[in-house]
Amino acid sequence: MKNTLLRLCAAGIVLLGSLVPATAADSKLIVAMLPKSKGNAYFISVKAGADKAAKELGIQLLFDGPTDSNAAKQNEIVENWITLGVDVIAVAAENKEGISTALRKAQKQGIKVVTFDADAIADARSFFVNQATPSGIGYSLMDEAARLTGGEGEFAMIVATLTAANQREWQKHIEDRLKEKYPKMKLVAVRPCDDLKDKAQSETTALLSANPNLKLVMAICSPGVPGAAEAVKQAGKTGKVKVIGLGLPNENKRYVREGVTDSVILWNTGDLGYLTIHAAVAVAKNELKKGAKTFKAGTLGPFAIEGDNILLGKPFIFNKSNIEQFDF
Amino acid sequence: MKHYFRELSVLGALLAILLGLAIFAPAFYQPQPLLSLLTREAPTLVVACGMALVIVCRQIDISVGSIFSVCSVCAGLLAARGWPLLLVLPASVALGAVFGAFNGVLVAGLRLPSIVVTLATMVTLRQGLNLVRQGEFVNLPEGIQWFGLGQTAGQLVLVIAAVVILILLALAMRHFAAGRFAYAVGTDAEAARLAGIRPQLVTFLVFVSIGALTGLAAMMNLAQSPQVQPLTGNGLELKVIAAVVVGGVAISGGRGNLWGAFAGLLLLACISPALTHLRIEAYWEKAIQGTIILLAVVADGLRSRKGGN
Numbered sequence: 001m002k003n004t005l006l007r008l009c010a011a012g013i014v015l016l017g018s019l020v021p022a023t024a025a026d027s028k029l030i031v032a033m034l035p036k037s038k039g040n041a042y043f044i045s046v047k048a049g050a051d052k053a054a055k056e057l058g059i060q061l062l063f064d065g066p067t068d069s070n071a072a073k074q075n076e077i078v079e080n081w082i083t084l085g086v087d088v089i090a091v092a093a094e095n096k097e098g099i100s101t102a103l104r105k106a107q108k109q110g111i112k113v114v115t116f117d118a119d120a121i122a123d124a125r126s127f128f129v130n131q132a133t134p135s136g137i138g139y140s141l142m143d144e145a146a147r148l149t150g151g152e153g154e155f156a157m158i159v160a161t162l163t164a165a166n167q168r169e170w171q172k173h174i175e176d177r178l179k180e181k182y183p184k185m186k187l188v189a190v191r192p193c194d195d196l197k198d199k200a201q202s203e204t205t206a207l208l209s210a211n212p213n214l215k216l217v218m219a220i221c222s223p224g225v226p227g228a229a230e231a232v233k234q235a236g237k238t239g240k241v242k243v244i245g246l247g248l249p250n251e252n253k254r255y256v257r258e259g260v261t262d263s264v265i266l267w268n269t270g271d272l273g274y275l276t277i278h279a280a281v282a283v284a285k286n287e288l289k290k291g292a293k294t295f296k297a298g299t300l301g302p303f304a305i306e307g308d309n310i311l312l313g314k315p316f317i318f319n320k321s322n323i324e325q326f327d328f
Numbered sequence: 329m330k331h332y333f334r335e336l337s338v339l340g341a342l343l344a345i346l347l348g349l350a351i352f353a354p355a356f357y358q359p360q361p362l363l364s365l366l367t368r369e370a371p372t373l374v375v376a377c378g379m380a381l382v383i384v385c386r387q388i389d390i391s392v393g394s395i396f397s398v399c400s401v402c403a404g405l406l407a408a409r410g411w412p413l414l415l416v417l418p419a420s421v422a423l424g425a426v427f428g429a430f431n432g433v434l435v436a437g438l439r440l441p442s443i444v445v446t447l448a449t450m451v452t453l454r455q456g457l458n459l460v461r462q463g464e465f466v467n468l469p470e471g472i473q474w475f476g477l478g479q480t481a482g483q484l485v486l487v488i489a490a491v492v493i494l495i496l497l498a499l500a501m502r503h504f505a506a507g508r509f510a511y512a513v514g515t516d517a518e519a520a521r522l523a524g525i526r527p528q529l530v531t532f533l534v535f536v537s538i539g540a541l542t543g544l545a546a547m548m549n550l551a552q553s554p555q556v557q558p559l560t561g562n563g564l565e566l567k568v569i570a571a572v573v574v575g576g577v578a579i580s581g582g583r584g585n586l587w588g589a590f591a592g593l594l595l596l597a598c599i600s601p602a603l604t605h606l607r608i609e610a611y612w613e614k615a616i617q618g619t620i621i622l623l624a625v626v627a628d629g630l631r632s633r634k635g636g637n
Contacts, residue, residue: 040462068459162610191600191610197557198549202368206601209361210353223557226465230553234364234479251465254554 049273071095138173152184160221200227219245334576378538386581396561428539514581
């Protein structure tokens with residue numbers, strides 16, 4: 001109850017605040033960006049890119065979200081924005097079905113909707129800014145593994161669980177690429193770590209002692225990368241066995257600095273925020289319509305569009321040369 | 329001999345696997361990887377000791393995984409603020425003991441079923457931690473990993489510490505009055521009360537003990553890596569309950585000992601590296617562990633039917 005009151009007050013203040021500049025600088029476009037959770041370092045780094053785009057485009061950016069990953073709270077925030085009458089909403093959906101009802105309601109009120117990071121149901125938004133396709137991730141990981149090992153030798157994989165849908169899909173693309181391009185490389189084992197860094201470490205320790213010729217460990221779940229790195233370090237195989245994986249820069253900086261982990265693959269989160277705001281504004285101004293094949297976003301140049309997905313493009317590789325610049 | 333049949337059969341199974349590995353995958357026996365794997369199980373052993381105590385008392389504590397996570401993250405944050413290890417360690421143990429005391433008050437004081445009480449603490453602590461940390465790692469300063477000793481020295485310290493705790497607790501449960509009280513309360517709380525034991529106090533203290541041991545285990549885990557994942561300890565409760573039950577501690581209370589729990593833990597823990605070394609697909613890991621647990625429970629069931637108690 002108290003919470004609702006507070007929120008109403010806050011909405012009131014935002015409303016007042018947005019009215020004043022709106023009359024002064026003849027109705028600046030208002031873009032409302034809704035992350036899964038606003039305190040999360042990942043989304044804070046997305047916001048950095050979004051801020052940059054907002055400044056370039058001269059629009060007003062509202063950035064708000066739940067403090068934890070809370071689907072119901074996301075709906076509340078969208079409802080507030082509908083009342084407020086923003087021009088366009090950009091959402092990273094916590095719950096695909098849950099948020100879509102609120103987004104459809106926004107569309108009925110003439111508010112444009114795009115999604116980023118995590119999509120809603122297709123009819124509840126005009127475009128999804130897709131940060132990484134499964135094949136993009138799989139191919140990048142396999143290519144990087146081949147580059148580091150010179151295209152030959154044994155490698156092993158740490159996955160979150162053997163059955164998780166996204167893991168299966170990435171694994172399939174990695175194996176496709178392996179078969180197609182790197183006949184001299186051999187995947188000797190796939191071990192699950194249950195999303196636990198500690199288990200990833202134990203699994204990698206056993207992998208290293210069971211496979212003396214192992215040249216690389218690839219972890220495709222984020223806790224697996226530092227877990228595998230710690231095992232390689234403890235085994236005294238730094239440099240001899242390479243570590244790569246899908247993960248966050250901050251969790252891996254230490255090992256990258258020490259030369260245990262070679263590459264961490266993800267997307268450039270700042271670019272994701274930048275592209276999302278450019279796309280949102282273009283949709284609001286009716287410059288970006290269904291059927292477009294490419295989209296030019298400010299200084300980042302053209303991005304390909306597949307159906308209604310705007311593709312951020314190839315994943316980004318964090319390594320010794322650039323990882324210190326990122327903080328998430 | 330017959331009295332320890334359950335413990336000896338677990339030991340037999342463990343030795344059979346170790347022998348199989350010696351024949352088919354001698355690479356398993358390299359000192360460094362083996363020591364690293366044992367060090368990884370040292371914190372689990374300490375929690376398993378506490379769990380054996382709780383189950384002997386005919387209670388259960390499924391909140392240990394969450395207590396472990398919260399203690400790890402809090403200890404990590406204190407260390408990151410520059411607290412010396414000599415203060416972080418007792419702080420973590422004390423925090424664990426406080427959570428244990430909370431469970432203990434609800435179970436012993438209000439006589440609520442321990443599975444429900446600790447389920448509530450488990451979920452609350454886990455979600456609270458998710459809310460506060462959002463999965464973000466805690467990066468530790470230099471000098472925390474291996475207590476600032478070298479890697480091998482640090483690993484030996486941790487393994488030896490776990491084994492010393494095991495021996496002390498095993499002796500205490502067998503020879504000290506307090507230890508015997510736990511068996512008495514677990515066998516028949518009313519009879520224990522008539523014999524002058526205060527069952528509620530014993531139950532309370534048992535929960536405080538597992539909490540404190542979990543706080544200690546969190547520190548032993550913290551010292552193994554330069555960062556703390558807030559999800560650490562997720563599923564720990566199942567791992568230790570399985571180890572304890574496989575090791576012959578009767579879930580109905582009053583029977584079993586820490587040596588069995590130790591053997592049970594090693595048996596379950598060596599399945600995964602054994603599969604890696606024997607090049608068997610990881611799909612089998614949980615199935616094999618599940619089968620071992622099932623066999624243990626069936627063995628207990630058959631025995632209690634034959635023995636009539």
